[in-house]
Amino acid sequence: MFELREVSRVFGRKAAVDSVSFAVPSGQMVGVIGRSGAGKSTLMRMLNRLTDPTSGSIVFDGLEVSALRGSALRRWHRDCAMIFQQFNLVPRLDVLTNVMLGRLNYRSTTMSVLGLFTREERIMAIAALERLGIEQTALQPAGTLSGGQQQRVAIARALMQQPKVLLADEPIASLDPMNAKIVMDALRDINEREGITVITNLHTLDTARAYCQRIIGMAGGRVVFDGTPADLTTEAVNRIYGADGAIDETMTSTSINPVPAYKPAAAGALMPAVN
Template identity: 45%
Template sequence: MIEFHRVTKIYPNGVVGLENIDLKIEKGEFVVIVGLSGAGKSTLLRSINRLHEISSGEITIDGKSITKAKGKELRRIRRDIGMIFQNFNLVKRSTVLRNVLSGRVGYHSTLRTVLGWFPKEDVDLAMNALERMNILEKAYTRSDQLSGGQQQRVSIARALAQKAKIILADEPVASLDPLTTKQVMDDLKKINQELGITLVVNLHSVDLARQYATRIIGLKAGQIVFDGSAREATDKRFSEIYGKPFEVGINETDREFKYESIN
């Protein structure tokens, strides 16, 4: 369980990223965060694992304060939190297997991981994760030889090998084509349902949010303006999130559904 207690983030230039956020995310939820660029989506997501430090308040993971944690305690909490990035965040010149094994670094000494001394159990975990992502045959291929969709599935496999209880995904399909987007979102939904992993995902596409989320959180100017199920996320509620009326349209260039403002 993830809990935000009156969390505020103010950047050095005075911009308010988050303002007095109170939020509870239960184990096993598939939460999608939506909002305009600059609404605070990435700030909220990255504050969960302290990639962004908050200015005030507290965030707890399973009752333990990650805000106050230091040293080994912080590493132990972070070990349970996987991260998926828009740009995949892989070591391009390393093999797929080595990239997935990097999810195990939190379990071993720095020297051991630098030298690549991973026990057989870790290799088995990595291979199983790649098999679950239907990419096992690419285990010994260099990551930079994969398509964007394959690279993103490698990053998901890395989080699985990490044995993460929570996976944070920051715009994981923003750079993918529509077909690959569906495949990656289906993969995330599958591990959420089959493994009970809690997912917190930032998305620009409200259509995808409605299709995959069990819960949608709308942010506007660093504040939560909507928190409910996909069924409750009506066009009217999205208008409140985005600040103007919106209608569903079709982008003829990439055939993706998107929201466009009504002039």
């Protein structure tokens, strides 16, 4: 269980996140939606402790994440993997090395500085790339890959952390529809096969409806909607986005074709490997 209790983050006189409370059961895939400036990214950074809450508490499985310091905080950064919109890869390093960097929090400082990785870690990294359908890029510099490929490398790196929670901050914002689908398919596959809790910020309503079991809508730093895709009515959408009339969702659609609301995949189903 991931639980937020009256969590706020204030910058100067502005509350980017204002008294937010909700709980996420283990293994759920949650989409957080809202306008730019609604507080989505700040919320995500507090969950990962890249930003500290001004007040309130964040608890995961009985551990007060918001109070962690030192080595305990480093372990949380390992257990709570983060995927960013900008990928955050090292462009000059090859893809395989970028993926293995996900093991840094498991290793000694000396081995990390020298860049020494074990045979087992290399096998893990190749397996992660194969799972995401980009094993053929292993020896290429990461900077030579397309945006969609780089985001899949970032997901493979996150898998190397063997996390308990996977956070994705606008993971498809800069991708074309085909690559957006590949990345979201990968996140759902991880959620369903490993049972890892996935929380992702999204700009597009069709994506949230199609992939997430639960949707949280934010406006002005507060949660103004919390429900299933079926509960996300026109009235709820207008409340989230502050619109007076119906929003044409096709204007921000990332779908190649219309997609249905979230429906669990069959047990053991594998994600297709798409280059």
